[in-house]
Amino acid sequence: MLPQKISELKKRLIEYATLVENMIDRSIKGLVGKNEDLFYEVMKRDEPRANNFDREIDEMCTETIAQFDPLARDLRMVLMILKMNKDLERMADHAVNISESGLFLIARPMLRPLDLVPRMAETASAMLKDSISAFIQEDSDTARKVLEKDKIVDDLGDRILQEVTAFMKEEHDGIKRSLHLMRIAHNLERIADLSTNICEEVIYIVEGKDIKHHHGSEI
Amino acid sequence: MEPPKVFEIENLSSFYGAKQVLKKVSLPIYEKSVTSLMGPSGCGKSTLIRCLNRMNDLVGNFRMEGKILYKSKDLFSKDVDVTNLRREIGMVFQKPNPFPKSIYENIAYGLKIQGISNREYLDGVVEESLERAALWEEVKDRLRESALSLSGGQQQRLCIARALAVKPRVILFDEPCSALDPIATAKIEELITELKQNYTIAIVTHNTAQAARVSDHTAFLFLGDMIEFGTTAKMFTVPKDKRTEEYLTGKFG
Numbered sequence: 001m002l003p004q005k006i007s008e009l010k011k012r013l014i015e016y017a018t019l020v021e022n023m024i025d026r027s028i029k030g031l032v033g034k035n036e037d038l039f040y041e042v043m044k045r046d047e048p049r050a051n052n053f054d055r056e057i058d059e060m061c062t063e064t065i066a067q068f069d070p071l072a073r074d075l076r077m078v079l080m081i082l083k084m085n086k087d088l089e090r091m092a093d094h095a096v097n098i099s100e101s102g103l104f105l106i107a108r109p110m111l112r113p114l115d116l117v118p119r120m121a122e123t124a125s126a127m128l129k130d131s132i133s134a135f136i137q138e139d140s141d142t143a144r145k146v147l148e149k150d151k152i153v154d155d156l157g158d159r160i161l162q163e164v165t166a167f168m169k170e171e172h173d174g175i176k177r178s179l180h181l182m183r184i185a186h187n188l189e190r191i192a193d194l195s196t197n198i199c200e201e202v203i204y205i206v207e208g209k210d211i212k213h214h215h216g217s218e219i
Numbered sequence: 220m221e222p223p224k225v226f227e228i229e230n231l232s233s234f235y236g237a238k239q240v241l242k243k244v245s246l247p248i249y250e251k252s253v254t255s256l257m258g259p260s261g262c263g264k265s266t267l268i269r270c271l272n273r274m275n276d277l278v279g280n281f282r283m284e285g286k287i288l289y290k291s292k293d294l295f296s297k298d299v300d301v302t303n304l305r306r307e308i309g310m311v312f313q314k315p316n317p318f319p320k321s322i323y324e325n326i327a328y329g330l331k332i333q334g335i336s337n338r339e340y341l342d343g344v345v346e347e348s349l350e351r352a353a354l355w356e357e358v359k360d361r362l363r364e365s366a367l368s369l370s371g372g373q374q375q376r377l378c379i380a381r382a383l384a385v386k387p388r389v390i391l392f393d394e395p396c397s398a399l400d401p402i403a404t405a406k407i408e409e410l411i412t413e414l415k416q417n418y419t420i421a422i423v424t425h426n427t428a429q430a431a432r433v434s435d436h437t438a439f440l441f442l443g444d445m446i447e448f449g450t451t452a453k454m455f456t457v458p459k460d461k462r463t464e465e466y467l468t469g470k471f472g
Contacts, residue, residue, distance in 0.1 A: 001408075001409060001412055001432070059456075062456050063452040063455070063456055066431060066452070066455040066456045067431040067432060067451060067452060067455055068431070068432055069428060069431075069432075
């Protein structure tokens, strides 16, 4: 019946989130530790797994709605799981993008602006972890705290952009590397944004409040 | 892996006099799962479920063609003892129909007519059956009261307990909730999902939402034809036949 279906769905989504967290962590570790094996794990082994989760959770949500006609909090839960599933699928793609650019970068001399990337990655990845614990505990306060961290990631992204721009002016043979680095920063920024989506979705499940597009003002 | 089939219905056609009600219907009924027979009035779903424990034998002008295998044997073969068969394949009807006797007697009756009179044994079966039908807690202190003093939902659970008392393998439900309110309906549905761990269940319903909630497999019948059979999850999300899609979206029926 419905309560069992919802708990199966939650369990599956949490497993998916754990996989995506690992993908992001490994793509950054690969970059910092110059370990191409980690990139290949993300691209070849984990991405197909992530796609399977995506398909399976989509199907489970559709069937749950069709068979059990969930209402109120149950309906919000199933609909938001459907959205979180999409958020996680995008994040998995971002981890793959980071790995692809990482592969290009670690085979070449390192760029100085790279120093900021691990910090940015650490914050984005913590945001994802916290958004998932907010979901597990159905805790909207934790979700709100995560939203506040988005600015840190955005600021780091801006700083990387500035440093990369300066670097490109000086070193013309580093343009391609710079673009790859920018791509990594952009993908991390998207991971942080998608983590805030998950938090908005948790708040909607718990409180029934739609706070999308209201960051900064009263949420 | 496909679970074992308890029934295999093969090209079943049935007639009341000259009127054909089922037209070459084929489907399996899997062990320890719930199969819904769904469709608009007059589609033949009740006729079909009544074939499964040979209730239609009692209808004068009834005739059938095709085959039903029960545990791989012909259900209509001459050496089948129909009384034993109906003990193994119990049935619960649309309207609760307890006997005008005490709650206890309703459950014990089936065993008593089999000649069982050991009090301790009967007490045990009464308690166990009422437990399994999720009614024990509500009636344990009033077993001697008339079954007719129970609410409609309780009466229906009593009828389920009565069916369970004779240790069936299969329980057939013919619109078991159509006379019940939503809360009593929810209780019966919950009970059906629990019972499938130990019993094979077939249920006739014209309530599509109920078929969706309780069953693992669904057969959709329309004007005597079986239009589609499959897992409930698939049929309610991506039905294969246009007529199933139209029925589920309320375009007819």
